[in-house]
Amino acid sequence: MRILEEGKADYLKVDPDGYRAAVRDNKPHQMVSKLMTHKEAIERFVRDGDYLAYDCNYFQRGPSSLIREIIRQRKKQLWICGKFTYVACALLVESGCADRIDIGFIGFGPWIARAVKEKKVTIYEYSNALMTLRLKAGAMGVPFLPARSFGGTDGFQHSACKIVEDPFTGKPVLLVPAINPDVSIIHVHQADEFGNARVFGTGIAHTECALASRRVIVSAEEIIDTAEFRNDPGRTSIAHFAVDAVVHAPFGAYPGTVQGYYASDPAGVVEAMGAMYMGDFKAYLEKHVYAVASHDEYLAKVVGAEKLAEIRRRETIREGYHS
Amino acid sequence: MSTPATSFNEREFVTCQISRLVEDKYIYWVGGGGEPLSSVLLAKRMSAPNLQYLTEDGVVGPEAQVPFDPLMTMISSRANYRALQWGTMNYAADLAHLGYVDYGILATLQVDRYGNVNSTVIGKYDGGEGRRFGGPGGADSIAALAWRTILVTDQQKRKFVDRVDFISSPGFLDGPGARERHGLPPNTGPWRVYTPWAMFGYSGDCQLMLQGIAPYVTVDQVLAEMSFKPTIAPKLEVLEVPTEEELTVLRTQIDVGGQVTDRGRWVELADGKYRFAG
Numbered sequence: 001m002r003i004l005e006e007g008k009a010d011y012l013k014v015d016p017d018g019y020r021a022a023v024r025d026n027k028p029h030q031m032v033s034k035l036m037t038h039k040e041a042i043e044r045f046v047r048d049g050d051y052l053a054y055d056c057n058y059f060q061r062g063p064s065s066l067i068r069e070i071i072r073q074r075k076k077q078l079w080i081c082g083k084f085t086y087v088a089c090a091l092l093v094e095s096g097c098a099d100r101i102d103i104g105f106i107g108f109g110p111w112i113a114r115a116v117k118e119k120k121v122t123i124y125e126y127s128n129a130l131m132t133l134r135l136k137a138g139a140m141g142v143p144f145l146p147a148r149s150f151g152g153t154d155g156f157q158h159s160a161c162k163i164v165e166d167p168f169t170g171k172p173v174l175l176v177p178a179i180n181p182d183v184s185i186i187h188v189h190q191a192d193e194f195g196n197a198r199v200f201g202t203g204i205a206h207t208e209c210a211l212a213s214r215r216v217i218v219s220a221e222e223i224i225d226t227a228e229f230r231n232d233p234g235r236t237s238i239a240h241f242a243v244d245a246v247v248h249a250p251f252g253a254y255p256g257t258v259q260g261y262y263a264s265d266p267a268g269v270v271e272a273m274g275a276m277y278m279g280d281f282k283a284y285l286e287k288h289v290y291a292v293a294s295h296d297e298y299l300a301k302v303v304g305a306e307k308l309a310e311i312r313r314r315e316t317i318r319e320g321y322h323s
Numbered sequence: 324m325s326t327p328a329t330s331f332n333e334r335e336f337v338t339c340q341i342s343r344l345v346e347d348k349y350i351y352w353v354g355g356g357g358e359p360l361s362s363v364l365l366a367k368r369m370s371a372p373n374l375q376y377l378t379e380d381g382v383v384g385p386e387a388q389v390p391f392d393p394l395m396t397m398i399s400s401r402a403n404y405r406a407l408q409w410g411t412m413n414y415a416a417d418l419a420h421l422g423y424v425d426y427g428i429l430a431t432l433q434v435d436r437y438g439n440v441n442s443t444v445i446g447k448y449d450g451g452e453g454r455r456f457g458g459p460g461g462a463d464s465i466a467a468l469a470w471r472t473i474l475v476t477d478q479q480k481r482k483f484v485d486r487v488d489f490i491s492s493p494g495f496l497d498g499p500g501a502r503e504r505h506g507l508p509p510n511t512g513p514w515r516v517y518t519p520w521a522m523f524g525y526s527g528d529c530q531l532m533l534q535g536i537a538p539y540v541t542v543d544q545v546l547a548e549m550s551f552k553p554t555i556a557p558k559l560e561v562l563e564v565p566t567e568e569e570l571t572v573l574r575t576q577i578d579v580g581g582q583v584t585d586r587g588r589w590v591e592l593a594d595g596k597y598r599f600a601g
Contacts, residue, residue, distance in 0.1 A: 056398060059394055060399065084379065084460070105457045105458045106458060108455045112455070113451060113454075116451035117450070117451035127458070127460065127462070128379060128460050130463070136413050147416075148420055149463050149467030151467075151502075151505030154448070154489045155443065158448075172506040201400065202410060204380065204411060204412045259400040260400055263399075264393075269392070270393060317388070319405070
């Protein structure tokens with residue numbers, strides 16, 4: 001295949017054969033219980049230097065409680081899949097956890113800008129949908145996929161994409177390299193103890209993240225019985241064998257929303273955005289992460305039962321989220 | 324019945340302009356919130372009740388319940404209410420690749436004569452010297468893959484430049500044939516650029532062309548707020564002001580929190596002429 005143009009950026013090594021072997025050797029093919037705490041899941045499955053993908057974001061059905069636990073455990077040198085996200089990247093950079101970001105869209109803010117200038121973090125350019133396509137390639141077990149966007153942009157030069165002569169049509173086409181993240185964290189509506197999981201409503205790339213990643217932590221609003229999956233298998237988003245840890249995390253997306261379960265907390269969203277763009281991020285991290293030892297303690301002491309009841313009450317739409 | 328309004332915000336003006344283009348027979352991919360979403364929601368209530376739009380989270384044809392909580396324009400129950408289908412991001416990109424997206428509507432930070440869009444950096448990219456923004460997000464897919472793209476930007480010299488500091492999402496790149504040479508599908512690209520003061524289209528050589536102006540500004544005022552001189556259509560259209568009916572719906576049902584009008588100048592009718600208030 002003739003290469004017409006190439007981006008110059010570093011990229012996570014593409015290794016579908018290695019990934020297949022890892023699936024054979026490390027993924028739990030048998031149904032085994034994987035229920036554990038936030039602390040244990042992050043300790044066991046997130047390692048310094050990992051490529052980390054989180055699905056959705058800190059405000060929209062994302063694994064906010066798992067992100068806080070990663071920061072609490074002071075993981076280092078993470079490479080972040082920065083698609084469709086506002087503050088989570090900035091939190092991970094400012095807390096010293098991340099030093100590389102593949103960008104689709106992130107809330108940039110002065111903290112990441114300063115880290116880039118001081119060479120504490122390196123940025124690579126893509127788009128949101130190119131990042132989910134990279135995950136799709138990773139989830140298909142193939143080394144790359146074509147797309148018909150992004151060519152001719154300046155971002156292309158700062159990516160690892162290539163434009164090649166399509167061997168079938170002879171026309172130029174862009175290729176994205178697959179990603180198989182070392183670890184993905186995904187927040188879902190319901191899971192069983194084995195990792196079968198359901199997401200209701202729209203999403204970004206939860207199924208692709210789960211299938212593409214060497215280690216997968218699912219946090220769930222509700223832990224339900226496996227019989228419920230068997231009663232309605234069409235609603236299963238992720239099958240158990242892709243999942244390494246299941247964490248019961250009610251209000252795990254706080255301050256964000258989980259569609260059909262609870263609304264976002266606008267004050268909490270504004271507080272995080274304000275800290276990112278103009279406020280004191282250190283103080284934000286202290287209050288929301290370091291001052292408490294666990295998600296349960298965070299909900300009890302920092303958020304409070306009254307707020308949790310309020311965001312549940314404010315989520316009035318049920319169609320499509322409850323059977 | 325339609326009654327020309329006598330007092331409105333210039334951002335309400337641009338929202339109504341775009342809203343009037345929206346029709347039931349097309350599918351739209353709407354970028355983020357702001358004017359793109361407001362204009363589609365307005366059209367759905369005024370003239371195109373069955374219009375279908377997508378957002379990046381793969382929602383198809385929602386009947387969104389506005390207003391939304393801050394930032395909750397996607398992956399929220401109100402934004403995705405009573406859709407025809409719930410998908411994910413790759414599904415949205417697939418639909419655009421396939422050719423289902425007739426129009427993309429995008430708000431932009433900076434745009435140039437070829438309709439290239441910058442949402443990455445103002446100033447120098449290398450070394451982190453420039454002022455950095457969040458990246459293309461979904462805009463690259465929309466700008467590359469929709470059959471026609473409608474861009475919305477401010478009428479300001481620093482936002483309307485000869486060449487953007489960084490091409491985040493593709494317009495016509497550097498002219499005819501460039502999109503195809505870089506792997507983008509043929510017969511796609513920017514179609515209109517709207518600002519609160521003017522409407523631009525594109526000439527056959529892919530260059531921005533001034534086609535219409537708001538009744539409260541002159542051509543010279545528009546040109547003074549651009550860093551380059553665009554081609555000017557032989558016959559300039561005077562754009563019609565919002566109607567009272569449009570503004571009532573926009574203000575009471577869509578822009579309830581006043582996000583459309585929290586910036587932008589107010590315009591009023593005085594002595595038979597529209598002009599900036601105060």
